[in-house]
């Protein structure tokens with residue numbers, strides 16, 4: 001136990017490049033490692049992924065462990081959990097961080113079990129307790145209505161981190177780091193899962209999770225035509241459209257853009273909430289936004305309690321006027 005040292009990030013790749021969440025984790029991990037005066041390492045696992053190690057170094061890693069094996073081509077829980085267990089037992093990090101992504105949510109609890117430790121999912125802030133070197137892990141609870149700080153005595157201390165909750169460092173190609181190759185040592189017979197087919201969901205424009213500006217509509221938008229206006233505004237702002245649950249349930253917009261407890265969790269720089277009341281189940285998905293601007297005709301709507309700026313009125317009048325002003329400011 002006492003030998004555990006350093007911070008390790010589990011890296012994810014998208015289209016052969018470091019995923020945005022991994023860049024953010026490297027930024028957060030760098031700060032934690034500096035506070036601990038220990039190293040920041042990264043684990044890159046996959047097939048044909050060795051080049052990602054260099055990218056991870058430019059984003060802050062001191063050392064990158066690469067496990068490159070054809071058996072790791074597609075994400076499969078049983079193969080990846082075995083790799084994380086092997087590398088973590090070999091490297092003995094004090095802290096092991098993953099993204100609160102589809103992969104991280106699946107992998108982190110299983111890896112924690114294999115490593116006889118615990119994991120806090122969906123953290124939005126991480127800090128080192130200077131006295132104990134324990135990782136203080138902040139996460140939203142009660143549907144986003146409160147925040148709790150967790151810690152654990154077992155090592156490695158594990159957490160998954162919400163997308164956009166942390167900031168990536170600017171890449172520095174002059175940064176030097178070490179790359180260590182580790183054999184996966186996987187027994188193909190022990191991998192019980194098989195990927196039969198991959199269905200890529202088509203996303204027009206910017207992905208909701210990656211957008212720094214989101215225009216989200218609620219029941220008060222009234223139908224698909226209303227959402228077309230929100231789409232035009234989102235396009236102008238180089239953002240994405242989201243929705244509360246009723247517009248998805250009513251078939252006005254695809255389910256994939258639902259934000260909330262049973263939808264996506266987003267933390268953009270700007271969240272424009274249009275004609276949605278701000279139910280706790282919706283806030284669970286957007287309360288991590290840096291700035292919420294609410295437009296609602298009901299001055300008592302709960303969303304105003306969360307919003308930094310609020311406009312009381314009919315969105316049908318406010319959005320077109322806002323659109324015209326943004327266009328003017330952008331010189332379009």
Ligand SMILES: Cc1cc2nc3c(=O)[nH]c(=O)nc-3n(C[C@H](O)[C@H](O)[C@H](O)COP(=O)(O)OP(=O)(O)OC[C@H]3O[C@@H](n4cnc5c(N)ncnc54)[C@H](O)[C@@H]3O)c2cc1C
Pocket residue numbers: 217218219220221243244245246247258259260261262263264274275276277278279280281282285295296297298301313314315316
């Ligand atoms: C288990 C569970 C899980 C859930 N998960 C989710 C989830 O993931 N995401 C989610 O969003 N909800 C979820 N819900 C539903 C949630 O409880 C709310 O019912 C929902 O968020 C309400 O959506 P809304 O704000 O769009 O609609 P409403 O609450 O009906 O609010 C509509 C708002 O629009 C305003 N409005 C109307 N017309 C105009 C206008 N012309 N101009 C300006 N303002 C106007 C009204 O004043 C009102 O505030 C869940 C519920 C349960 C029980």
